[in-house]
Amino acid sequence: MVLIDENTKVLVQGITGRQGRFHTGAMLNYGTKIVAGVTPGKKGESVRGVPVYNSVDEAMREREADASIIFVPAKHAMNAVMEAIEFSLNPIVVITEGIPVHDTMKFVEKAREKGINIIGPNTPGIISPERCKIGIMPSRVFKKGSVAILSRSGTLTYEIAYNLSSNGLGQSLCVGIGGDPVIGTDFVDLLPLFEEDEETNAIVLIGEIGGDAEERASDFIKKMKKPVVAYIAGISAPPGKKMGHAGAIIERGGDAKSKQRALQEAGVRVATTPSEISNILRGIVGTDGRKLE
Amino acid sequence: MRLYEYQGKELVRAHGIPVPEGYLVTSPEEAERVAELLGEVALKAQVLSGGRGKAGGVLFASSPKEARKRAEELFSKKVHGYRVEKLLVEKKLRIEKEIYIGIIVDRSTRKPAIIVSPKGGVDIESVPPEYLKVRHLSPNRGLSDARDLTSFLGMSGEEWIIEKLYEIFTKYDMQLLEINPLIYDGNSYIAADVRAIVDDNALFRQNFEINYEEMNERERMARERGIAYVELDGDIGIIGNGAGLVMATMDLVYLRGGKPADFCDLGGGADRERVKEAIKIVLQHPSLKKLLINILGGITRCDEVALGILEASPNVPTVIRMMGTKEEEGREILEKAGIKVEKTLEEAVESVVKWS
Numbered sequence: 001m002v003l004i005d006e007n008t009k010v011l012v013q014g015i016t017g018r019q020g021r022f023h024t025g026a027m028l029n030y031g032t033k034i035v036a037g038v039t040p041g042k043k044g045e046s047v048r049g050v051p052v053y054n055s056v057d058e059a060m061r062e063r064e065a066d067a068s069i070i071f072v073p074a075k076h077a078m079n080a081v082m083e084a085i086e087f088s089l090n091p092i093v094v095i096t097e098g099i100p101v102h103d104t105m106k107f108v109e110k111a112r113e114k115g116i117n118i119i120g121p122n123t124p125g126i127i128s129p130e131r132c133k134i135g136i137m138p139s140r141v142f143k144k145g146s147v148a149i150l151s152r153s154g155t156l157t158y159e160i161a162y163n164l165s166s167n168g169l170g171q172s173l174c175v176g177i178g179g180d181p182v183i184g185t186d187f188v189d190l191l192p193l194f195e196e197d198e199e200t201n202a203i204v205l206i207g208e209i210g211g212d213a214e215e216r217a218s219d220f221i222k223k224m225k226k227p228v229v230a231y232i233a234g235i236s237a238p239p240g241k242k243m244g245h246a247g248a249i250i251e252r253g254g255d256a257k258s259k260q261r262a263l264q265e266a267g268v269r270v271a272t273t274p275s276e277i278s279n280i281l282r283g284i285v286g287t288d289g290r291k292l293e
Numbered sequence: 294m295r296l297y298e299y300q301g302k303e304l305v306r307a308h309g310i311p312v313p314e315g316y317l318v319t320s321p322e323e324a325e326r327v328a329e330l331l332g333e334v335a336l337k338a339q340v341l342s343g344g345r346g347k348a349g350g351v352l353f354a355s356s357p358k359e360a361r362k363r364a365e366e367l368f369s370k371k372v373h374g375y376r377v378e379k380l381l382v383e384k385k386l387r388i389e390k391e392i393y394i395g396i397i398v399d400r401s402t403r404k405p406a407i408i409v410s411p412k413g414g415v416d417i418e419s420v421p422p423e424y425l426k427v428r429h430l431s432p433n434r435g436l437s438d439a440r441d442l443t444s445f446l447g448m449s450g451e452e453w454i455i456e457k458l459y460e461i462f463t464k465y466d467m468q469l470l471e472i473n474p475l476i477y478d479g480n481s482y483i484a485a486d487v488r489a490i491v492d493d494n495a496l497f498r499q500n501f502e503i504n505y506e507e508m509n510e511r512e513r514m515a516r517e518r519g520i521a522y523v524e525l526d527g528d529i530g531i532i533g534n535g536a537g538l539v540m541a542t543m544d545l546v547y548l549r550g551g552k553p554a555d556f557c558d559l560g561g562g563a564d565r566e567r568v569k570e571a572i573k574i575v576l577q578h579p580s581l582k583k584l585l586i587n588i589l590g591g592i593t594r595c596d597e598v599a600l601g602i603l604e605a606s607p608n609v610p611t612v613i614r615m616m617g618t619k620e621e622e623g624r625e626i627l628e629k630a631g632i633k634v635e636k637t638l639e640e641a642v643e644s645v646v647k648w649s
Binding site: 019022074075097098099100101102104105106108109110112124136137138141151152153154155156157158159162179181182183184206208209211212213216231233234235236237238256272273274275 | 398400401403404405431432433463466468492494495497498525533534535536537538540541543544545546547548553556561589590591592616617618637638639
């Protein structure tokens, strides 16, 4: 098991907001064990049968939770994450977009000092197909299997997961690491877990322009035994242009070509299109024969 | 958001760090009068980009007449594509030492980093590593002792300058604060140039006026509507949801021989109104010939997107690919109106590139 499994008990912070409500329903439908929700001032309410508390402290007095997912608006997100850290919830999946980077640096440092995995911010979350979803991704594109996906992107991950699932390549775990410049858990933090994981036979790494997460991952991949296949978005992006993600500022990191080169030198097979990933994987690990309808 | 040099200097001066005596001017006549007051001056174009000196954005004058002439030159030119609307006219400094101090958010260590060099006044990338010192800080505990940095810089006893700069960096939610150079004039330390970038995500709790980087009408419209739009020089308009997906769509168009006209990211959960507005903006690109819309529905609903497309009714060949939430409904809405919907990204890109 990496990070989560079918027994992971989840707390939802920001459960009474529009997004919190909707995705609590979607996660419950997927089979995720949601034990409580938190929204200050909303104690006594319930969302889809999940009891709501005023604080993590209150919730933890009455319920037992392992992990947290955070939908709290950016202004208040740091306090919410700090509360979850205080109660050693792990992992803490931070869906919220637009958190000030100084706030993120603070809660990420606290979490790492305690050995807690923050996933995100600005992440679609994490899914162990057919077992547990702590996130906002559309469930139906994922299928249980033995390929792990680690990605800096949201919808592009759905695209690639759908393509893999349609080609009989199910997934052991998919982690959106988040699109912000500072994130809690990076490729290099996760790769060792998948190298050890018995359920994972191959790893797909989805990167994009900006920063040096892919370059740092390459250094670790050199020492890995399991095959890694990568795709990097932004090959056609002109230098110096900001393409949406705060993290994808090209002038502060390698361009797509130099990332591809670094990964290739580490022995990674780099796909030039999203659909090529499944072709490469089929040659390496074979399919599990079950295709997504 | 970048700050203008004069804004950065106001902050630095307000925290007790000296800056050169100078005035902000908007005409050559004003520049002349300032030079009458200050004597030898530096005239610095106020633009939101780095590398200004190399681009000819800083000129010197030894008389008021010359200051006027140099100001005329600067007002009539563009620096990195920016029109020059304001000049900072400053008294020329006596230089004994030039020092570099930069503080950044270092994404790979997830901490603020202070970078210093006793060889300031030049591109910091060109300074040999033995003249650079980098110190990472705890974002929770801050800077407790700067003595190792000041002694490296040969300015022991002046720790307060670095402490103040770190205070400004955190107080104003900066991603970058750079003093290059910090000049020693034989008497005191003076911040001769200040570059600062404030975190866009923190503008809600800061009091800055918004500085718009140089952008055209379409980019401005998109920004006002919260749509991420970057203009490129091709002819195939690209719209999608999610930065990674839009980039991957652009990349595939490019690999198949097409030329993307833009990057346009609707973000998450776009409704029909937002889709309509994005299409209208993209269609205004002067060389636009075709349009490709790629939607992966999660929190975004394909039926809403389809309705937005119909309302915008694009007047160029348009290829749609949609998948996910309410896909069937979206497809039905579009196909009833005679618009074909492709199943895969590959098919959609193939179809838009070949369409002529």
